[in-house]
Amino acid sequence: MPHTYEYPRPSVTVDACIFTMHGDDLAVLLIKRKGQPFKGHWALPGGFVEKNEALEKAAARELAEETGLTGVAFEQLAAFGDPGRDPRGHTVSIVFFTFIHAEAAIVHAGDDAAEAAWHPLRTLPLDAAPRAGAHRLAFDHARILTLARHRLQERLRDPSRESSFQLVPQHFTLTELQRVYEAVLGHAIDKRNFRARFLGRGIVEPVAAQRTGKHRPAQLYRWTVPKRRARARAN
Amino acid sequence: MPHTYEYPRPSVTVDACIFTMHGDDLAVLLIKRKGQPFKGHWALPGGFVEKNEALEKAAARELAEETGLTGVAFEQLAAFGDPGRDPRGHTVSIVFFTFIHAEAAIVHAGDDAAEAAWHPLRTLPLDAAPRAGAHRLAFDHARILTLARHRLQERLRDPSRESSFQLVPQHFTLTELQRVYEAVLGHAIDKRNFRARFLGRGIVEPVAAQRTGKHRPAQLYRWTVPKRRARARAN
DNA sequence: TCAAAAGTGTTGGCTGTACACCCATGG
DNA sequence: CCATGGGTGTACAGCCAACACTTTTGA
Numbered sequence: 001m002p003h004t005y006e007y008p009r010p011s012v013t014v015d016a017c018i019f020t021m022h023g024d025d026l027a028v029l030l031i032k033r034k035g036q037p038f039k040g041h042w043a044l045p046g047g048f049v050e051k052n053e054a055l056e057k058a059a060a061r062e063l064a065e066e067t068g069l070t071g072v073a074f075e076q077l078a079a080f081g082d083p084g085r086d087p088r089g090h091t092v093s094i095v096f097f098t099f100i101h102a103e104a105a106i107v108h109a110g111d112d113a114a115e116a117a118w119h120p121l122r123t124l125p126l127d128a129a130p131r132a133g134a135h136r137l138a139f140d141h142a143r144i145l146t147l148a149r150h151r152l153q154e155r156l157r158d159p160s161r162e163s164s165f166q167l168v169p170q171h172f173t174l175t176e177l178q179r180v181y182e183a184v185l186g187h188a189i190d191k192r193n194f195r196a197r198f199l200g201r202g203i204v205e206p207v208a209a210q211r212t213g214k215h216r217p218a219q220l221y222r223w224t225v226p227k228r229r230a231r232a233r234a235n
Numbered sequence: 236m237p238h239t240y241e242y243p244r245p246s247v248t249v250d251a252c253i254f255t256m257h258g259d260d261l262a263v264l265l266i267k268r269k270g271q272p273f274k275g276h277w278a279l280p281g282g283f284v285e286k287n288e289a290l291e292k293a294a295a296r297e298l299a300e301e302t303g304l305t306g307v308a309f310e311q312l313a314a315f316g317d318p319g320r321d322p323r324g325h326t327v328s329i330v331f332f333t334f335i336h337a338e339a340a341i342v343h344a345g346d347d348a349a350e351a352a353w354h355p356l357r358t359l360p361l362d363a364a365p366r367a368g369a370h371r372l373a374f375d376h377a378r379i380l381t382l383a384r385h386r387l388q389e390r391l392r393d394p395s396r397e398s399s400f401q402l403v404p405q406h407f408t409l410t411e412l413q414r415v416y417e418a419v420l421g422h423a424i425d426k427r428n429f430r431a432r433f434l435g436r437g438i439v440e441p442v443a444a445q446r447t448g449k450h451r452p453a454q455l456y457r458w459t460v461p462k463r464r465a466r467a468r469a470n
Numbered sequence: 471t472c473a474a475a476a477g478t479g480t481t482g483g484c485t486g487t488a489c490a491c492c493c494a495t496g497g
Numbered sequence: 498c499c500a501t502g503g504g505t506g507t508a509c510a511g512c513c514a515a516c517a518c519t520t521t522t523g524a
């Protein structure tokens with residue numbers, strides 16, 4: 001069933017950049033492409049926007065189809081539309097990103113993907129000029145991923161900004177939260193400073209439960225109810 | 236010359252949200268629409284992306300065609316793609332924004348516009364529910380404009396971030412710069428604090444010239460050469 | 471001489487960062 | 498008893514915000 005327009009139109013696609021923790025590493029969800037172009041290369045989950053489909057819904061649909069992940073709240077990263085970024089022709093992609101905690105991060109390959117898997121960022125060829133012969137990421141997804149990581153870092157650095165990220169499960173220990181911050185920001189954080197920040201400003205509050213494990217049990221916390229911090233600004 | 240595709244495609248458009256100073260007000264560049272839909276309504280300059288045209292180039296082209304403004308460096312705001320935002324059918328718009336100083340802000344209506352003019356934001360109906368009968372902005376441009384203003388505010392609030400905005404001409408007085416900040420942020424700023432910030436951190440430096448006027452002459456400044464401030468972060 | 475804009479310092483509070491030791495548990 | 502991770506306080510530096518008066522010029 002062909003569709004005809006008076007003027008040429010770029011294709012419109014969406015891609016999803018989903019981060020999670022993978023051990024102590026920041027990882028991203030990629031699929032192995034089943035078809036051309038870039039067959040066999042790893043790529044961000046994504047695909048074509050359907051008729052009268054909202055962009056974020058399209059991203060959620062493609063993510064579910066290709067990886068089985070559902071119920072994800074996105075933020076928009078940016079649109080990428082350089083001619084030449086897709087060998088099939090002019091394609092504009094709107095990229096969404098988010099972070100989900102590991103418990104929610106169970107995936108499986110869908111119909112359009114040969115494989116779906118989490119990749120620690122430090123194992124991916126994200127340089128501007130990846131070494132020849134290496135299986136680089138499909139399309140311009142290395143560049144997109146680099147930008148997404150920067151945006152994620154900015155969002156965690158700014159405590160006044162609300163985010164829809166699921167950094168941790170509903171109940172969590174402060175060490176777990178700190179691991180997320182360290183993985184995203186890429187450097188160690190002082191434990192006392194970290195805890196003082198979140199406790200002192202009432203961002204998290206303890207719940208009546210502890211996490212037991214091999215060692216000393218850890219207090220569990222949750223986000224403070226409004227989870228919304230106003231920031232006064234007069235000058 | 237019709238163009239046929241196997242699957243339906245949304246239209247792809249770009250819009251440009253250009254801010255400047257208008258007296259002591261923050262103003263935005265709008266065009267009065269010549270054709271349907273929203274004929275006679277004010278809208279952001281913009282239009283359809285052409286074959287194999289980069290998004291930012293398309294925005295610059297449409298801006299030049301409709302208002303005569305050229306040489307503008309954009310930042311990307313976001314993509315808007317809700318079905319129903321354009322009565323002609325599913326349309327995805329990628330919006331770019333920037334700020335230019337008043338000297339660069341000379342405009343004239345181009346072919347596709349009945350009129351092009353700067354509108355102080357406080358004169359525009361930007362509420363979610365504009366009063367009935369009022370000539371509201373075309374499409375979802377009121378919402379876009381609101382988001383663009385917030386982003387512009389965020390950018391000025393964060394001194395560690397580099398921007399491509401032309402807030403002031405090459406040489407400027409600190410009062411002129413302060414007027415821009417006050418207009419964008421929407422509140423008065425203390426003069427001593429403002430000057431201490433820019434001078435104390437070496438963001439601006441005096442040049443050997445003064446601006447004369449009706450009153451006491453003012454020292455002229457320019458941005459410090461690299462205009463780039465690193466921000467150390469260890470913890 | 472007056473109106474209007476330019477210019478100038480100090481203080482307190484908050485936030486970020488550096489830094490070292492004891493505690494509870496399971497093995 | 499020891500290895501492992503949980504948990505705690507203080508001190509300095511930088512930035513933001515509050516605050517009032519003098520200077521220079523043209524009219």
